[in-house]
Amino acid sequence: MPPSHDAIVIGGGLVGAAIAWGLTGQGLRPVLLDEGDVAYRASRGNFGLVWVQSKGFGAPHYQRWTRASAAEWPALAADLAARTGRDVGLRQPGGVQLCLSEAEFEERAARMAQMRAEAGNFGFDHRMIPMGPELREMLPGLGPRVVGASFTPYDGHANPLVLLHALHRAFTEAGGTYVPNARVEDDIHAAPHDFAVTAGGQRFAAPRVVLAAGLGNADLAPRFGLHAPVRPQRGQVIVTERAAEVLPMPVTTIRQTTEGSIMLGDSVEEVGFDTRQRPEVIKVIAERAVACFPWIGRLNIVRAWSALRVMAPDGLPIYDQSESCPGAFTANCHSGVTLAGAHARLLAPMIAAGALDADRLGLLSAHRFAHGEAA
Ligand SMILES: Cc1cc2nc3c(=O)[nH]c(=O)nc-3n(C[C@H](O)[C@H](O)[C@H](O)COP(=O)(O)OP(=O)(O)OC[C@H]3O[C@@H](n4cnc5c(N)ncnc54)[C@H](O)[C@@H]3O)c2cc1C
Known part of the structure; x- marks a missing residue:
């Protein structure tokens, strides 16, 4: 043919x-x-x-590919906007992973230091920020259980x-x-x-x-x-009503959409081709979010779902x-x-x-x- x-x-x-x-x-x-x-x-x-x-721990080639993609994103978003009139909502203010214990903070610091070492001349810009005025200013409304965060300038989110x-x-x-x-x-x-x-x-x-x-x-x-x-790996996500509070940058498991709702995620579950939701998992996601930002606890959940990641070994x-x-x-x-x-x-x-x-x-x-x- x-x-x-x-x-x-x-x-x-x-x-x-x-x-x-x-x-x-x-x-x-x-x-x-x-x-x-x-x-x-x-x-x-x-x-x-x-x-x-978090991408490319022990695999700096994956970190480089991910960074290259993040660098291409503004041009992709601009191109799509010019051709379709759709704003894909790209924001790349950098991103934060919050740590809720000293052990988490130390483990995160070691991981980020190793990623910098593995990056070699390519570099890996990151900072560990202990809880204090700087972190409170970056992310207003943090809860008392937060002991610090890792920050990299490459991160962002989109719709x-x-x-x-x-x-x-x-x-x-x-x-x-x-x-x-x-x-x-x-x-x-x-x-x-x-x-x-x-x-x-x-x-x-x-x-x-x-x-x-x-x-x-x-x-x-x-x-x-x-x-x-590739195999399926389930993740669950919950979304709140729109919030008056503003999250200036995304956190690994918490981000605010351009419309104002807060997305909370996302679990890692090895359950095969099963897209059911489990309340126990939703509870863990919500509890961690409220520990990070207590004001999230006042918001109603409006939607929740699960989906399957496409995961290599x-x-x-x-x-x-x-x-x-x-x-x-x-x-x-x-x-x-x-x-x-x-x-x-x-x-x-x-x-x-x-x-x-x-x-x-x-x-x-x-x-x-x-x-x-x-x-
Ligand atoms: C809960 C969750 C949270 C996630 N969060 C993020 C995130 O924050 N950031 C991020 O970068 N990624 C995230 N991901 C991952 C991201 O969603 C996936 O990497 C991406 O959607 C995979 O896209 P895909 O096109 O490969 O697969 P899919 O979206 O599964 O699409 C596959 C398509 O192939 C079609 N198809 C399948 N078989 C056939 C066939 N035989 N013939 C014709 N068509 C076929 C299907 O109809 C489908 O449209 C998340 C995933 C999950 C589940």
């Missing part, structure tokens, strides 16, 4: 949409195939942080649902084709630079294919000579091009908001050019699991 498109991108979540949109900037006209509303979609249930400070919508809109307005209710299953042809799939009752062919199907990548990848050993992203079927790529990560800048503006040009940059992404290949997975 002759190519119907320049590229097939499988998965219309944040990862697929960012890459698909980025490919249009390289002059390509991809088709974006997306499963129906039954799908697990981390992109619709996440916390919205553009978060750098992830507006981001997803803006990426889709920019993609289609740039000439890309979005096909909903289009699950790619069995009828797959994969040969070097020659791919065809059936989805939603139609056949699509292209010289490139990008597997960005989140948890669906685990099953799809072997069909293209790739390996994507070591928690790092996975990017590869197939060796047996060049032209087939895979992208997997559990920080699709944070990495949207890199996916749209750094990864997509690599895919369009036909080669992943080994300096940036070589260590994020699934080859690192070749000698046994921890999953």
Whole structure:
């Protein structure tokens, strides 16, 4: 079958949409195939942080990739605003992790110092700030249990649902084709630079294919000579009514939306494909938030949900091009908001050019699991 498109991108979540949109900037006209509303979609249930400070402990290449993405974010947000009129709500004032005991503070200080050491000449700007006037001024309303915080200037947050919508809109307005209710299953042809799939009752062919199907990548990848050993990891989030108080910067598990509500998150639960909520977990999230900011305890909770992260055995992203079927790529990560800048503006040009940059992404290949997975 002759190519119907320049590229097939499988998965219309944040990862697929960012890459698909980025490919249009390289002059390509991809088709974006997306499963129906039954799908697990981390992109619709996440916390919205553009978060750098905790990323890449023991893996400085991941810290560098995350930093590169945070640096690309202002251009991504500006580009999306110019093309769609949507403000994705990006704020990058830096971010804070609060410590509720001396032990937590010391452990955090050691971790941040090690990350700085691992960063080498690349640098890692951070400060440990003990409880006192400076921290109180940075974050008014802190509670008496807070003993200090780590701060890095790279962190921020955005509205992830507006981001997803803006990426889709920019993609289609740039000439890309979005096909909903289009699950790619069995009828797959994969040969070097020659791919065809059936989805939603139609056949699509292209010289490139990008597997960005989140948890669906685990099953799809072997069909293209790739390996994507991702598993679900549940996270729960709660949202309060709009608050009169103002949180000037995000905290790892607490952030204020541009509309004023407070988002509290997010748990880490190994429960397989189970999106039920557990009151015990919600209680822990709420208790920690109130210990950090007692005024949060006066707010009503208006929504709560759970969603499944797309998690690799070591928690790092996975990017590869197939060796047996060049032209087939895979992208997997559990920080699709944070990495949207890199996916749209750094990864997509690599895919369009036909080669992943080994300096940036070589260590994020699934080859690192070749000698046994921890999953
Ligand atoms: C509770 C929680 C909080 C989070 N907080 C943050 C945060 O603060 N910051 C951050 O950066 N990240 C955060 N994340 C992670 C972020 O949401 C994910 O990294 C990101 O959404 C993953 O996007 P994705 O496109 O890979 O996957 P998904 O959103 O799961 O999308 C996958 C898409 O692929 C489609 N699909 C699947 N299989 C097929 C198939 N066979 N054929 C066609 N289509 C298919 C599905 O329909 C779906 O649309 C959080 C995640 C959770 C769960």
